[in-house]
Amino acid sequence: MNPRDHHPPRPRETPDRCALRSQLRDDPMIGTAFPAARLLLVEQPGPWGRQGLADSHFDRSVAAQLQARLGRSGVRVQAIRRPGRTPVGTVRRWAVVDTRDEHESLWWGSYVHDAELLELDPDDPAGAGGVADDDPVYLVCAHSRHDACCALRGRPVAAAFEALRPGRVWESSHLGGDRFAANVLVLPLGLQYGRVLPFAAAEFVAAAEAGEVIGALLRGRIGLPPAGQTALAHAHEELALRRRRDLQVIHVPAPVDGVAVVRLRSPRGDVDVTVRVEVVEATGLTCSNPRPSSFAGYRPVAIDPVPGRPAELVERDS
Structure with a gap:
C-alpha cells in the first residue's frame, strides 16, 4: 500500500452502524x-x-514518549492529515492549541524528524519556531480503523469543508463519540460538534468564523466536565447568547x-444551571461492540439568576 493512499474501500451505511443506531435512538450529544483543553496536532x-x-x-517509541509526557500536563496528542492524498515531499506540520478562556491560541510549526517533537514545549511554541494563527x-x-462510521461520514464532510476553506481542514484521529459521526472540532474555539452533514458545510463555516455556537449540533466545549458543557449549551439557548465568548464557567461541582449546579458568568449577570445526570441504556455504542451497554446522559433542568446579579432568564421544569 502507498503510505499516502489512506482511503481504503469505503464502507457502506447499514443498520448495524453505530452512528445510524445512535441517530435513530436520538442519543443526546x-x-x-473530551476533557483536554490543550492539544498538540501532529501531521x-x-x-x-x-x-x-x-x-x-x-x-x-517517539509517539509513546510524546503522549506520556504531554498527557501529564493535560495536553492531548492528535494525529492529523490533509483531506485526500498528501503530495510526496510535503513537510509535515505541528500545531499547539489552547482553548481555555482568555488563553485561546493556535501556533503552527513544522518538523522533519519525528524525534524533534520531543523537544517541543507546548508552553512556548514560539521558541520552537511556531507562528501564531x-x-x-x-x-x-476520519479514523476508519477506530470506527467505520468515522470514515463513512467524516470523509465527505472533510471534503466539503476543504472545498470552502482549502488548507484550513484536517482529517483527525479519534475525537471520541464515534456514534455521533461526523465529528468536527473547531479550533481554537474548542467547540466539538456531532452529526455534521456535508451539505451544511457553508452554514457551519459561516457560524464558526463568526464565533457562534451551533446549538443543534453541539457536543460540548472541550476541556470542561460534562455538566459544565451541558450548562453552557443550555445557557446559550435560554439566554439567546450565540457567541462562544458570551459565557464563562465559574464553577462545576x-x-x-x-x-x-453549575455557575456561569454572562453579560446579564451570574447564573446557576441545574444539570441532572442519568444512566441511559443502549445497544451498540460502537460498530465493534454491538452488545447492550449504557452511557451517562446530561440534561439541563433549570437556570436561575444568582442573587444580587439579575439576569433575564427562562426556567425549564424537570
Whole structure:
C-alpha cells in the first residue's frame, strides 16, 4: 500500500452502524466533548491503525514518549492529515492549541524528524519556531480503523469543508463519540460538534468564523466536565447568547445524587444551571461492540439568576 493512499474501500451505511443506531435512538450529544483543553496536532500522512499516531508510520517509541509526557500536563496528542492524498515531499506540520478562556491560541510549526517533537514545549511554541494563527481550523474525525462510521461520514464532510476553506481542514484521529459521526472540532474555539452533514458545510463555516455556537449540533466545549458543557449549551439557548465568548464557567461541582449546579458568568449577570445526570441504556455504542451497554446522559433542568446579579432568564421544569 502507498503510505499516502489512506482511503481504503469505503464502507457502506447499514443498520448495524453505530452512528445510524445512535441517530435513530436520538442519543443526546451534549456533554460528550473530551476533557483536554490543550492539544498538540501532529501531521502524519498515510494510514493510521486503531491507536492513531502510535499505530502509523510515525516512530512508535517517539509517539509513546510524546503522549506520556504531554498527557501529564493535560495536553492531548492528535494525529492529523490533509483531506485526500498528501503530495510526496510535503513537510509535515505541528500545531499547539489552547482553548481555555482568555488563553485561546493556535501556533503552527513544522518538523522533519519525528524525534524533534520531543523537544517541543507546548508552553512556548514560539521558541520552537511556531507562528501564531488567528483563523479557525477544522478537525474532522476520519479514523476508519477506530470506527467505520468515522470514515463513512467524516470523509465527505472533510471534503466539503476543504472545498470552502482549502488548507484550513484536517482529517483527525479519534475525537471520541464515534456514534455521533461526523465529528468536527473547531479550533481554537474548542467547540466539538456531532452529526455534521456535508451539505451544511457553508452554514457551519459561516457560524464558526463568526464565533457562534451551533446549538443543534453541539457536543460540548472541550476541556470542561460534562455538566459544565451541558450548562453552557443550555445557557446559550435560554439566554439567546450565540457567541462562544458570551459565557464563562465559574464553577462545576461534582454531581451529588445525580445533580450538579453549575455557575456561569454572562453579560446579564451570574447564573446557576441545574444539570441532572442519568444512566441511559443502549445497544451498540460502537460498530465493534454491538452488545447492550449504557452511557451517562446530561440534561439541563433549570437556570436561575444568582442573587444580587439579575439576569433575564427562562426556567425549564424537570
